[in-house]
Amino acid sequence: MEVxxxxxxIPHRELESDLVEVFVDCLRNASFVGGxxxxxxxxxxxxxxxxxxxxxxxxxxxxxxxxxIAAGMGAGDEVVTVPNTFMATSEVISQSGAVPVxxxxxxxxYNMDPQKLSDYLKFxxxxxxxxxxxxxxxxxxxxxxxxxxxxxxxxxxxxxxIVIEDACQAHGASYYSQKERTWKRAGSLGLAAxxxxxxxxxxxxxxxxxxxxxxxxGLARTVSILRDHGQxxxxxxxxxxxxxRLDSIQAGILRIKLKHLPEWNEKRRQxxxxxxxxxxxxxxxxxxxxxxxxxxxxxxxxxxTPKRDGLQGYLAERGIQTxxxxxxxxxxxxxxHSFGFRQGAFPVAEKAAxxxxxxxxxxxxxxxxxxxxxxxxxxxxxxxxx
Numbered sequence: 001m002e003v004x005x006x007x008x009x010i011p012h013r014e015l016e017s018d019l020v021e022v023f024v025d026c027l028r029n030a031s032f033v034g035g036x037x038x039x040x041x042x043x044x045x046x047x048x049x050x051x052x053x054x055x056x057x058x059x060x061x062x063x064x065x066x067x068x069i070a071a072g073m074g075a076g077d078e079v080v081t082v083p084n085t086f087m088a089t090s091e092v093i094s095q096s097g098a099v100p101v102x103x104x105x106x107x108x109x110y111n112m113d114p115q116k117l118s119d120y121l122k123f124x125x126x127x128x129x130x131x132x133x134x135x136x137x138x139x140x141x142x143x144x145x146x147x148x149x150x151x152x153x154x155x156x157x158x159x160x161x162i163v164i165e166d167a168c169q170a171h172g173a174s175y176y177s178q179k180e181r182t183w184k185r186a187g188s189l190g191l192a193a194x195x196x197x198x199x200x201x202x203x204x205x206x207x208x209x210x211x212x213x214x215x216x217x218g219l220a221r222t223v224s225i226l227r228d229h230g231q232x233x234x235x236x237x238x239x240x241x242x243x244x245r246l247d248s249i250q251a252g253i254l255r256i257k258l259k260h261l262p263e264w265n266e267k268r269r270q271x272x273x274x275x276x277x278x279x280x281x282x283x284x285x286x287x288x289x290x291x292x293x294x295x296x297x298x299x300x301x302x303x304x305t306p307k308r309d310g311l312q313g314y315l316a317e318r319g320i321q322t323x324x325x326x327x328x329x330x331x332x333x334x335x336x337h338s339f340g341f342r343q344g345a346f347p348v349a350e351k352a353a354x355x356x357x358x359x360x361x362x363x364x365x366x367x368x369x370x371x372x373x374x375x376x377x378x379x380x381x382x383x384x385x386x
Contacts (some may be wrong), residue, residue, distance in 0.1 A: 002319035003360050006200055010364045011264075014203050015256055019206070022252035024321040031248045041251040042211070044258055045195075048172070049187040051213040053220035056246030057227045058343035060168040060196020063210035067192040068096040068136065070212075070222035074127040077135040080120065081166070082112050083329040085140045089166050090330050095139065096258040101134070102331050104346040106148070108289040110302075110356075112139045113348070115152035116173045121159055136162040142169035142188050143325075144202065144268075145290060149189045162189035166211075171188050171195060171203040174295040179239045183295070198253055200244065200267070203261050207284050223266060224316040267363035274367060275301055277361065278374040284381050288353075301361040303377075307384050309364050314380040320373055322360035323353040 005140045012019065026032060039057050046054035057063050073079060077098040081089055082105050093100040103116040117137065118285040124134055127210045137156055149163075156163045167173075170186040177184050187193035197209035225232055231243030272288065279287055286304035290296050302325065304310060312322050331341040343350065359373055 001369065003321065003373055003381075004323035005323050005360050006362045007364060008199055008204075008362075009341070010208075011257070011260075012077060015260075016032045018256045019253055022256060023134075023249055026210050026249050026252065032119065033098040033245055033248060035248050037248045037252040037255065040245050041246075041258070044255060045211055046213055048185070048258060048261070049193075049313075050185045050211045052215045053213065055182070055212045055220055055223045055227065056251055057210045057212060057223070058244040058246060059083045060194055060198065060210040061092060062222070062227065062242065062244035063194030063196065063212045064088065064138070064164070064166060064168075065092040065095050066226045066242070067164050067194050067212045067214075067219070068092060068138075069193060070100065071164060071220045073098040076133060076164045076262045079136045079138050080117060080134060082142075082349065083138055083331045083346050084110060084326055085142065085166070085330065086168075086326060086354060087330065087335070088290045089138060089140055089334070090336075096243050099133075100330075100336075102341075102346060107348055107354070108347075109145060109148070109291065110142050110352055111121070111145065111147035111197045112137075114148055114150065114155060115333045117152065118155050120156065124164060126231050134159065134161060136164060138166055139190075140166040140168075141173060142289070143296070143302055144171075144173055146170060146173050146175040146186050146289075146295035147293075148293075149175050150293075154180075162337065165193035167193040168196035169201065169299040171201060171299075172261055172295060173226050173297045176293040178293070188215070191216060192219055196326075199249065202265060203254065203257055205253050205257075207247070207248050207250055209298060210249040211255065213243055213247070264363040265297045268361065269296070271361060271363075271365050271370065272298045272301055274298070274370050275374070278370060279303070279377065282374075282378055282381060285377065298361055300358045302356050302358050303350065304355045305357070306355055306382065310384060311377065311380050312357055315373070315376055318376050320376060321360060323355065325358050329353050329355055356376050 042054040073096040081094040090100040159368040173186040192214035197205040227244040230239040230370040
């Protein structure tokens with residue numbers, strides 16, 4: 001049985017008539033950039049995220065970049081993030097004018113380790129008391145699971161730092177705030193958050209797209225100006241900006257899909273639970289850890305084994321597609337060679353990068369397909385040896 005890593009054809013076949021109608025509507029109204037579809041999506045996605053404002057932009061990268069710029073990042077500032085994420089997370093820090101700084105991750109969740117963050121901030125203070133260059137924290141809700149935000153927000157408050165969430169994989173994920181004693185949506189926990197609507201995301205368009213969500217009206221207004229060449233109104237440029245607008249067709253497509261997102265996320269959680277059951281007793285395989293204070297949406301289902309490369313090859317030979325997210329930590333990328341990092345700088349992230357493997361995961365994944373995946377995993381690990 002062949003099992004794809006993700007099958008984007010299924011939801012588009014099921015929603016084809018509605019999606020085509022969006023396209024036809026845009027053609028008939030000649031509404032391609034901005035307009036009522038974008039405005040309606042912004043209102044609906046803000047409501048979904050439990051925030052007051054949403055600004056649609058051209059990509060998740062635009063979303064994070066604009067949020068950082070609007071929050072005041074600039075030359076000489078440091079923004080702390082993690083090394084096990086996609087390049088966009090760190091490159092937007094540089095593009096805002098600031099400097100990306102990395103801290104290691106938690107062993108079980110692969111998200112930012114609050115203790116490592118605290119240690120770094122203490123170190124910076126000891127080097128330059130009262131003149132800490134760190135201005136913001138950019139935690140990543142990796143694989144669709146929120147980072148440990150209570151601890152990160154407490155540390156940020158202690159040092160007067162801004163928190164911008166990278167929620168590009170976490171559409172609809174929830175976090176239980178001990179301080180507020182309530183469940184909160186990813187994206188509503190910091191000053192602002194960036195989302196990506198790349199086609200493979202839990203909420204994905206039929207092309208590029210992204211959004212910034214926030215409860216800060218001033219930040220939302222600045223992002224709106226930044227995405228449109230710095231225009232407050234046509235030909236009135238309050239600042240230099242970017243061409244980073246969300247297309248009307250993509251906004252309309254996202255509106256259709258947003259109605260189905262809770263159901264799709266629940267199916268992902270059910271598939272994750274089935275993987276847990278099928279693989280729970282397999283020796284030599286570490287399964288995802290979901291703390292009780294999160295409700296992950298399993299953008300990815302990531303297992304871990306020292307025999308990762310052999311397992312991936314074995315599965316590929318049997319028609320089972322898998323993914324590697326992310327095999328080279330950012331601090332070891334050629335782009336950051338000038339930073340001077342070496343192997344061992346962030347040992348938890350480095351070890352994880354050599355062992356993690358993303359299994360097939362999408363809402364329409366069939367139980368029989370999961371059984372095939374898990375049977376082949378058992379087969380390989382039983383015969384692979386030490």
